[in-house]
């Protein structure tokens with residue numbers, strides 16, 4: 001199992017970071033074989049046993065990297081999560097799960113007990129901005145919060161950073177890692193409760209000149225709105241953005257969230273200070 005791509009790990013601890021987020025700490029010798037990337041938004045998959053047979057049918061990886069289900073077996077059920085913390089020396093890995101109804105992984109995480117095991121694969125990272133980065137705009141809903149927290153932890157002090165996080169309610173705010181030259185704005189709604197406002201908020205934020213990067217991880221509709229603006233209005237090069245849909249909300253009739261407070265709009269739409277972006 002641990003030889004290459006897949007690793008069976010064990011739950012060591014479970015704790016709620018907020019009513020809407022539960023952290024599992026995994027342990028086990030198998031973590032010695034995990035090939036972490038060190039990239040802040042690295043993610044992996046959790047593979048679940050089949051409901052009927054109890055067997056975890058792992059995919060076969062073909063020579064060209066495609067995943068195939070072994071013949072005669074049901075396709076494995078898996079969900080994607082960010083590695084919030086990996087400490088190979090202590091053999092510990094944290095993964096933070098958004099609490100939501102009807103989710104295979106989310107519901108498993110809410111009730112997982114120490115000693116329960118699960119199969120994971122090797123992580124893969126996405127966010128690799130240019131080394132001469134001067135500014136970055138980071139936007140996420142609750143699913144992107146673990147990656148965003150790691151991005152702040154790993155950020156260089158001389159990179160100026162604006163952060164917008166949409167969580168369901170005030171209770172879902174979390175304390176984030178200390179990060180120099182960083183302005184953080186929390187907004188409320190989205191996350192399967194109301195329609196996300198991340199797309200609307202993105203349009204309010206002016207982008208400074210110079211080497212910068214936009215990183216967005218949120219629900220698919222919000223990410224699509226941003227992708228469209230980036231391409232059609234801002235005409236930014238693809239390599240200056242990492243816009244990733246982390247989940248799909250099947251309900252397109254969510255109510256609108258309450259209007260943004262005027263102070264929040266003002267701070268979001270304020271220009272970046274010249275000294276922030278001067279090279």
Ligand SMILES: Cc1cc2nc3c(=O)[nH]c(=O)nc-3n(C[C@H](O)[C@H](O)[C@H](O)COP(=O)(O)OP(=O)(O)OC[C@H]3O[C@@H](n4cnc5c(N)ncnc54)[C@H](O)[C@@H]3O)c2cc1C
Nearest residue numbers: 043079080081082097098100103104105106143192246247
């Ligand atoms: C690269 C990457 C990294 C990710 N990192 C994280 C992470 O660290 N933590 C995390 O919690 N999620 C993360 N996600 C999102 C996560 O993969 C999805 O939310 C996934 O659907 C959860 O799996 P599940 O088995 O719980 O639910 P599923 O069985 O996939 O979905 C069941 C139902 O739940 C709904 N649903 C799914 N997610 C949510 C949600 N967040 N809020 C409300 N309803 C939802 C779906 O619309 C569906 O109706 C990440 C996704 C990607 C692509």
